[in-house]
Amino acid sequence: MDVEFRDGKAIIKNIKNFEPQHIFDNGQAFRFFPAADGAYEGVAHGRFLRVWKEGESAVLYPCTEDEFYEIWFHYFDLGLEYARLFQDASDKELERAQQFGHGLRVLNQQPFETLISFIISANNNVRRIRGIVEKLCRTCGQAFVFEGETHYAFPEPKALAECNAGVLEGCGAGYRAPYIAKTARAVLTGFDLEALKMLDYSLAKNMLMSLAGVGPKVADCVLLFSLGKKDAFPADVWIKRVMEKRYGFVGTNKQIYAYAHRTFGKYAGIAQQYLFYYARENAGIFEEK
DNA sequence: GCCCAGGATCACC
DNA sequence: GGTGATCCTGGG
Numbered sequence: 504m505d506v507e508f509r510d511g512k513a514i515i516k517n518i519k520n521f522e523p524q525h526i527f528d529n530g531q532a533f534r535f536f537p538a539a540d541g542a543y544e545g546v547a548h549g550r551f552l553r554v555w556k557e558g559e560s561a562v563l564y565p566c567t568e569d570e571f572y573e574i575w576f577h578y579f580d581l582g583l584e585y586a587r588l589f590q591d592a593s594d595k596e597l598e599r600a601q602q603f604g605h606g607l608r609v610l611n612q613q614p615f616e617t618l619i620s621f622i623i624s625a626n627n628n629v630r631r632i633r634g635i636v637e638k639l640c641r642t643c644g645q646a647f648v649f650e651g652e653t654h655y656a657f658p659e660p661k662a663l664a665e666c667n668a669g670v671l672e673g674c675g676a677g678y679r680a681p682y683i684a685k686t687a688r689a690v691l692t693g694f695d696l697e698a699l700k701m702l703d704y705s706l707a708k709n710m711l712m713s714l715a716g717v718g719p720k721v722a723d724c725v726l727l728f729s730l731g732k733k734d735a736f737p738a739d740v741w742i743k744r745v746m747e748k749r750y751g752f753v754g755t756n757k758q759i760y761a762y763a764h765r766t767f768g769k770y771a772g773i774a775q776q777y778l779f780y781y782a783r784e785n786a787g788i789f790e791e792k
Numbered sequence: 793g794c795c796c797a798g799g800a801t802c803a804c805c
Numbered sequence: 806g807g808t809g810a811t812c813c814t815g816g817g
Contacts, residue, residue, distance in 0.1 A: 627813090
């Protein structure tokens with residue numbers, strides 16, 4: 504990977520499979536928004552970041568060499584060659600979804616932020632999730648200034664554990680407010696999210712599901728988007744629809760995971776993201792035929 | 793006013 | 806271990 508560092512920017516040259524829109528508009532992250540010029544801007548790891556393409560290069564700003572290798576390289580999952588994950592698939596559905604979502608990558612986000620964000624996602628839509636998360640950050644997160652603009656880091660476990668239910672409800676969390684407080688307290692008092700990376704998929708999933716507000720789908724999202732379990736296969740209503748209409752498979756959450764693992768292999772979660780994104784952006788395909 | 797949106801929980805079987 | 810009702814809230 505050829506990366507040049509100048510003017511506070513990291514310029515990743517000749518990068519394949521990196522498209523900011525397909526990375527940030529597919530529902531895996533809630534704090535990045537499109538800017539007027541096609542770039543995406545947001546906050547992660549307590550820092551502001553701007554991301555865009557310049558021809559065949561991807562540009563990150565601000566980003567020093569240290570920040571690139573310590574944070575963003577892993578955040579954008581740059582160690583994985585996405586072009587070669589599903590090469591030998593005779594799977595036309597996945598191939599089409601992959602072409603549609605070219606440049607999509609599954610981010611490695613911070614576990615606590617991912618956990619709380621997906622607790623909020625329960626029985627909810629992306630637009631509202633974004634709003635609730637943003638209010639949560641403004642209310643309980645650490646403020647910082649970059650180039651004259653004030654931004655807010657995602658709140659630490661301590662901040663969420665200590666704020667009363669009224670504050671969380673005020674952010675729009677509704678009936679999920681007590682789940683957030685309770686789970687934040689669990690993390691604050693010793694539940695080790697990082698340690699789950701070392702466990703195998705099903706053990707880590709069971710541990711997550713012991714937390715308030717975390718069921719099988721939310722657990723899979725946390726595993727896939729923040730704990731490096733690329734085989735996790737979140738089964739939401741859209742994926743269930745794809746599985747039924749396109750693969751002729753109907754089953755419980757557990758059966759869907761087993762089927763996905765057989766069909767897509769150890770990177771099933773990445774296949775899920777392509778399929779999910781394609782289905783969401785082309786909702787009409789389920790109405791024809 | 794009614795229904796739904798990218799689920800989890802609880803009670804009950 | 807499986808099913809069905811209920812849960813805040815904003816938008817169509």
